[in-house]
Structures are given as C-alpha cells and as structure tokens.
Amino acid sequence: MTREEDPARRSAIMRAVKGRDTSPELAVRAILRRFAPFYRLHRKDVPGNPDIAYIGRKRAIFVHGCFWHGHDCARGARMPKSNADYWRGKIARNIARDAAHRDKLAAQGWRALVIWECELKDAAATEKKLREFLG
Template sequence: MQTEDPARRSAIMRAVKSRDTSPERAVRALLRGFAPYYRLHRKDVPGNPDIAYVGRKLAIFVHGCFWHGHDCARGARAPKANADYWRAKIARNRARDAAHAERLAALGWRALVVWECELKDRAALERKLRAFVA
C-alpha cells in the first residue's frame, strides 16, 4: 500500500467544499420539481441549513456520510492516518448537528437530514422529500 504525503492529503482535505456539493445540488434538483422557492444556507436559521423554507419553518440538511458519522458503509470507514483526530472531529460534528436540531425544534422548526448514501435511490429520496415538505 502506498503511503500518502501529509501535505498532499492536507491539500485534498482543504479542497472539500462545504456548500453546493454534488449531493446538495442533486437534492435541490429533486426539490425544484415539486417544491421550489427554497432558500440556501440561511445564516439566520440555527445550523445554517443547506435548504430552508423559511415561511414554513422547514430545514433540510444534506450530510456527507463520512463527515457526519452516518452508520452506512461510507460513514463507518475510519481513516488509518491520524485516527484519533478524525474520531474526535466526527464526534464534534455529530454533537454540533444534535445541538442544531434541538435549537431548531425549540424554535418550532422541522428538520430533515438527507444522507449522501440516500441519493443511490432517487425515487425513495423523492418520496421522503415530498412527505417532508407536504
């Protein structure tokens, strides 16, 4: 197995986007068909949701399975290099996500998390999104 240069790995990780990712764009494309008029990355809403219907108090978060510690195959994959750092980082992300969900609920918002792996079954994801925004 080839070991990777830490500087190269660091550059790769810095290049990972936090908004307008492929999964987020795919979810927005589905929503445009039946529930347009959403707002993106509202900083005035707790958690800065990827997609928000402000008047209806609906927030949609599109989470990467690795970054947010999903229990699917991709989310369960743990890096071998700097493993302690990554375990702590993902645990902090999960705690932050839970705090945002509690804050939104306290303000009367409903939140939905769409996991990156759910994009594999677009029909099921569309049904989930339709039920949420209905």
C-alpha cells in the same frame, strides 16, 4: 513516501473539500425544483445554517456526507488509517454539533430533515421522503 504519508498533499486534498454546493446537495435541489422550488440556501439566520430552508414553512433540510457526519452506512463507518484519533474526535464533534442544531431548530418551532449522501442512490425514495417532509 506514499501518498497517504505526505502531510502537505493530504492537507491540500482536505482544503479542496467543499462545504456547500456539493454534488449531493445539488442532487437534492434538483429533486426539490420539481415540486417545491421556492427554497433558500445556507441561511445564516436559521440555526445550523441549513443547506436548504423553507422559511415560511419552518422546514430545514441538511444534506450530510456520510463520512463527515458519522452515518452508520458503509462509507460513514469507514475510518481513515492515518491520524485515526483526530478523525474520530472530529466526527464525534460534528455529530454533537448536528444534534445541537436540530435541538435549537425544534425549540424555535422548526422541523428538520437530514438527507444522507448514500440515500441519493435511490432518487425515488429520496423524493418521497422530501415530499412527505414538506407536505
């Protein structure tokens, strides 16, 4: 039996995937500390529980993994070969949930920004995007 076929092993791997304080999120926070350090993390009182929130400015930043949130980059477009129907449905639900959260934020006067994992390859461009969003 190969590694991909062992359901117990696959389940253990998926349980180990973190939902907060991921490497991409930490990278965004490191950039923000240089010019806008007074953010709050994972606020449950803000729709969508954004990764980073500026409460007074009503700005929410979501740091999305390309695979998990269905980005149109190479990594986001890659679909697992095993249990493909499950993953297609899961990612579609994530995309719908993300859109609903952004709509709720907008209805409450918030602005939201999504930083994709693949965007972090160009730190200067990511910093520029963040500065424009918060400026």
